[in-house]
Amino acid sequence: xxxxxxxxYKDSFSYGSRPDLSFKxxxxxxxxxxxxxxxxxxxxxxxxxxxxxxxxxxxxxTQGQIEAYSKPTQWAYDDGPFAKLxxxxxESRIGLLTSTGHFLEGKDPEPFGVKNMTxxxxxxxxxxxxxxxxxxxxxxxxxxxxxxxxxxxxxxxRGVQADRNVALPIDRMTELAAEGVxxxxxxxxxxxxxxxxxxxxxxxxxxxxxxxxxxxxxxxxVLVPV
Amino acid sequence: xxxxxxxxxxxxxxxxxxIVATKAFRPxxxxxxxxxxxxTPYPMGRPLGAPNNAAGQRQTLLAALDLLETxxxxxxxxxxxxxxx
Numbered sequence: 001x002x003x004x005x006x007x008x009y010k011d012s013f014s015y016g017s018r019p020d021l022s023f024k025x026x027x028x029x030x031x032x033x034x035x036x037x038x039x040x041x042x043x044x045x046x047x048x049x050x051x052x053x054x055x056x057x058x059x060x061x062t063q064g065q066i067e068a069y070s071k072p073t074q075w076a077y078d079d080g081p082f083a084k085l086x087x088x089x090x091e092s093r094i095g096l097l098t099s100t101g102h103f104l105e106g107k108d109p110e111p112f113g114v115k116n117m118t119x120x121x122x123x124x125x126x127x128x129x130x131x132x133x134x135x136x137x138x139x140x141x142x143x144x145x146x147x148x149x150x151x152x153x154x155x156x157x158r159g160v161q162a163d164r165n166v167a168l169p170i171d172r173m174t175e176l177a178a179e180g181v182x183x184x185x186x187x188x189x190x191x192x193x194x195x196x197x198x199x200x201x202x203x204x205x206x207x208x209x210x211x212x213x214x215x216x217x218x219x220x221x222v223l224v225p226v
Numbered sequence: 227x228x229x230x231x232x233x234x235x236x237x238x239x240x241x242x243x244x245i246v247a248t249k250a251f252r253p254x255x256x257x258x259x260x261x262x263x264x265x266t267p268y269p270m271g272r273p274l275g276a277p278n279n280a281a282g283q284r285q286t287l288l289a290a291l292d293l294l295e296t297x298x299x300x301x302x303x304x305x306x307x308x309x310x311x
Contacts (some may be wrong), residue, residue: 022269058310062269065250072257075227081237082300089291099228119269134228156271163277172274172283182291194228201228206235208253213241220294221236221243222287225229225251226271 010034019123022061022156023157025068037064060073075198085220087183094177095218096184097209099194100160100167101152101226103137107150111135111193122153126195129153133200134192136209141170141187154225167226194225230258237261237300244294246286248273249305256303263303264290268310276311 010031014024026034037060044056087094101122103109111117112128122129139148149162150157159166170189177185190209213221233243244262247255248270255263266273266286275282285308293304 001287022271025270031296039238055310058269059267062248062250062267063272065248066252069250070253072253073227075230075254075256077234080234080261080300082261082297083237083240083242085242085295086296089295094291094294097232110235156269159269159272159277160258165280165283166274166277169274169283169287172280172287175284176287176291181288188291192228196228198231202231202235206232207239209232210236210241213236214239218241221241222290222294223229223233223236223245224273225245225247225255226273 006035007031010038015123015126019120020156021123021154022065022158025065029064029066033067054183087219089220090180091183092219093184093186093217094173094182095213095216095221096168096170096173096189097221097223098168098189098191100150100191101157101193102139102141102148102150102160102164102168104139105147105149107137109135109137117151119151119153119157121194122151124153126153129195130145131197133205134194134196136190136192136205138188139168139170139191141171141174141185141189151178152193152195152226154193160226167224169222169224173222186216188226227254227258230255230260233260234258242294244288244290244297246273259300261302262289262290262293262297263294265303265305267305267307272310275308279311282308282310 010026012018014027173185249265
């Protein structure tokens, strides 16, 4: 790495020689912004050494992500549709759909025909994923943790690996349904790899998935992007 | 953006939706004229809250379900500020 510039260094966390999807946003910061972010991060790590409180570090990383993602994309609409929930949530059948890239053991969607693709391979092929059409995976609400797999080259999956509920809250939804807060939690939930081509999702898949939700008599949906 | 497109299609087909996302996605989601959006102050990849913080995840979901039920128009956005842990 001799002669590596600071810009090359900060950019290397985004699909480069040091891939870390929680820090890929460094590429979206200017040289000065990234330098300030890293200096402040080191200061906060130094403070946490003595009191063990990582909150300041987590908040700093989150703030860095917010600053780096401050620009909207081309997908803008002047107005949008709105459907009102017909009944209270406690009487409604609620579905869940996430872009987390979860799937069941034995039901790998095998992107690009690749068997047993690893997370590292998915990260390496991110440019292929963003041009691809995703497949929807069914996730039964009671799936044991060891039968639920996740692979997604667009975000840091360490959080969902530690606890699926951080982005695929099937256990929390099940609990709320058991308590009567939700009328019924529609199992299975659904997951797909959200790093995908937008036009087929917008024109073809999303209307198709909406029809499927209607056929399953789902009356409201919780959607979680990552 | 994928989930934004799904929310729009679902609403067009009469299925009310609520999106739960980390605040970093706000600029991208806001311009998509989405029906209901709950924004959380958590690191990307953990929109509901920290791993094994069931109470926090539950609070986030309750905020989402409340918005699902009570929102009156497109563009209903709520920011929650429960601690990550």
